[in-house]
Amino acid sequence: xxxxxxxxxxxxxxxxxxxxxxxxxxxxxxxxxxxxxxxxxxxxxxxxxxxxxxxxxxxxxxxxxxxxxxxxxxxxxxxxxxxxxxxxxxxxxxxxxxxxxxxxxxxxxxxxxxxxxxxxxxxxxxxxxxxxxxxxxxxxxxxxxxxxxxxxxxxxxxxxxxxxxxxxxxxxxxxxxxxxxxxxxxxxxxxxxxxxxxxxxxxxxxxxxxxxxxxxxxxxxxxxxxxxxxxxxxxxxxxxxxxxxxxxxxxxxxxxxxxxxxxxxxx
Amino acid sequence: xxxxxxxxxxxxxxxxxxxxxxxxxxxxxxxxxxxxxxxxxxxxxxxxxxxxxxxxxxxxxxxxxxxxxxxxxxxxxxxxxxxxxxxxxxxxxxxxxxxxxxxxxxxxxxxxxxxxxxxxxxxxxxxxxxxxxxxxxxxxxxxxxxxxxxxxxxxxxxxxxxxxxxxxxxxxxxxxxxxxxxxxxxxxxxxxxxxxxxxxxxxxxxxxxxxxxxxxxxxxxxxxxxxxxxxxxxxxxxxxxxxxxxxxxxxxxxxxxxxxxxxxxxxxxxxxxxxxxxxxxxxxxxxxxxxxxxxxxxxxxxxxxxxxxxxxxxxxxxxxxxxxxxxxxxxxx
Numbered sequence: 001x002x003x004x005x006x007x008x009x010x011x012x013x014x015x016x017x018x019x020x021x022x023x024x025x026x027x028x029x030x031x032x033x034x035x036x037x038x039x040x041x042x043x044x045x046x047x048x049x050x051x052x053x054x055x056x057x058x059x060x061x062x063x064x065x066x067x068x069x070x071x072x073x074x075x076x077x078x079x080x081x082x083x084x085x086x087x088x089x090x091x092x093x094x095x096x097x098x099x100x101x102x103x104x105x106x107x108x109x110x111x112x113x114x115x116x117x118x119x120x121x122x123x124x125x126x127x128x129x130x131x132x133x134x135x136x137x138x139x140x141x142x143x144x145x146x147x148x149x150x151x152x153x154x155x156x157x158x159x160x161x162x163x164x165x166x167x168x169x170x171x172x173x174x175x176x177x178x179x180x181x182x183x184x185x186x187x188x189x190x191x192x193x194x195x196x197x198x199x200x201x202x203x204x205x206x207x208x209x210x211x212x213x214x215x216x217x218x219x220x221x222x223x224x225x226x227x228x229x230x231x232x233x234x235x236x237x238x239x240x241x242x243x244x245x246x247x248x249x250x251x252x253x254x255x256x257x258x259x260x261x262x263x264x265x266x267x
Numbered sequence: 268x269x270x271x272x273x274x275x276x277x278x279x280x281x282x283x284x285x286x287x288x289x290x291x292x293x294x295x296x297x298x299x300x301x302x303x304x305x306x307x308x309x310x311x312x313x314x315x316x317x318x319x320x321x322x323x324x325x326x327x328x329x330x331x332x333x334x335x336x337x338x339x340x341x342x343x344x345x346x347x348x349x350x351x352x353x354x355x356x357x358x359x360x361x362x363x364x365x366x367x368x369x370x371x372x373x374x375x376x377x378x379x380x381x382x383x384x385x386x387x388x389x390x391x392x393x394x395x396x397x398x399x400x401x402x403x404x405x406x407x408x409x410x411x412x413x414x415x416x417x418x419x420x421x422x423x424x425x426x427x428x429x430x431x432x433x434x435x436x437x438x439x440x441x442x443x444x445x446x447x448x449x450x451x452x453x454x455x456x457x458x459x460x461x462x463x464x465x466x467x468x469x470x471x472x473x474x475x476x477x478x479x480x481x482x483x484x485x486x487x488x489x490x491x492x493x494x495x496x497x498x499x500x501x502x503x504x505x506x507x508x509x510x511x512x513x514x515x516x517x518x519x520x521x522x523x524x525x526x527x528x529x530x531x532x533x534x535x536x537x538x539x540x541x542x543x544x545x546x547x548x549x550x551x552x553x554x555x556x557x558x559x560x561x562x563x564x565x566x567x568x569x570x571x572x573x574x575x576x577x578x579x580x581x582x583x584x585x586x587x588x589x590x591x592x593x594x595x596x597x598x599x600x
Binding site for chain 1 (some may be wrong): 336340342360361362364365367371374376377380381386389391392394421445
């Protein structure tokens, strides 16, 4: 494998992403507003419950979790469904298909520069701020390593799901509804908007058997690592690894059987 | 030598849903299985040699883009066989991509927000072009166009002409065997068109690249192509040298004269004098379509002058444009 061509895509992605300074600023402000809403919402929830600890989480536990989930969301969201949908509608997908690289790889690496930028622009600052403000809510130890491994796998799972949903656009030729549906499902079932601990028992069991919780819940659980038991960590990472392979296989297969929509029926 | 593109009896059909009209129709369409088959390309056969520039012409919707997409491997033919560089293009699309370059009219493969040179560097890496080849190509580009100011300009700030030029350079960068240009001069001004034609011509000469060019601009065809292929409604109408095409129709010339008196009446009289020729009159000229294989223009003119005073005259060659128009309208017998 020639790594240079992938890194070259990353490099261009970084440069392109840096061109849009204003958009980075707006994203930052938007997130701030979102977090303020989250703060008051959960404050109200805790106040109305009248208890310090709800579902095993204190108010600050929940808030820290959600702040980090938001940062992680901004880091990981790739808008692949949008891109694929637009490329399919406009026919520009032809150009991507004619790259000397498999399309799923090309699109991933084309975006990858944004990971680097977003890491330094949102994830790392949020991490530091949370760390400093809470005086050690984030343990600094092996859990950081687990977190990094977990995030890498989460990114891959997230991309596979996005690519799968993007492929549906080959049949529907519309993006809007599909994309919204995907976002809602992923954000809800992954634990990005509500910590999974708050779900009712049956739903929580179902969610644990779905790939979505591997995207946000797993890395955050490892990061905030209540349990540093190596077996627990192994189970979380192992589950993610399984989902990496399963989602990869499914989205690849789906793309393969769907491609004739273009090659046979025309773009 | 084996042809670089070999197309044998290729047909491409699309299944299209029969749409109904109105709101009720649209709702019924949701559950409709009523498809009709549209034949976009119908039994086309041609072979193209390395280094040729082939003009691929046809009215809108004739099936040009479909054919090009099949050659690039984006579309699979319904029946028949296409070989590009001896391989089936849709089976090995990613590998085949190494040997082809494409410019699709208004679409750009360049990185929008970045200076052109960054797109070039990326292409260098993903096509795995060696430093030596890359430098050689850039040197060639420098000798052909004034590329230096373009290289450091973000693509989104470029004019359409500059961007098209850049896209063409990008398509040739990895020195592919074949470059497909789908309407490269669409929407460009005259001087940019000329620049782009010169560039394509030079790159073809220098690198012996096969160029397949679709266009509606006969200027492109006259400047670049020795061979043209014309298709309409998916069927191939013509595949031969452009000179042959002109010879085919070019034995006709139009003689235009202006004489004293009423042109309409005069035209009728002339029409009787030369029953074999088509004579028409408008407000200014009497046009006589002369088939030079039967009678020369000079003979006609001499004969005309004997009986009346010809005050002015013009001689019109049939242009490629007119020939093509004639073929679109009537076909080749």
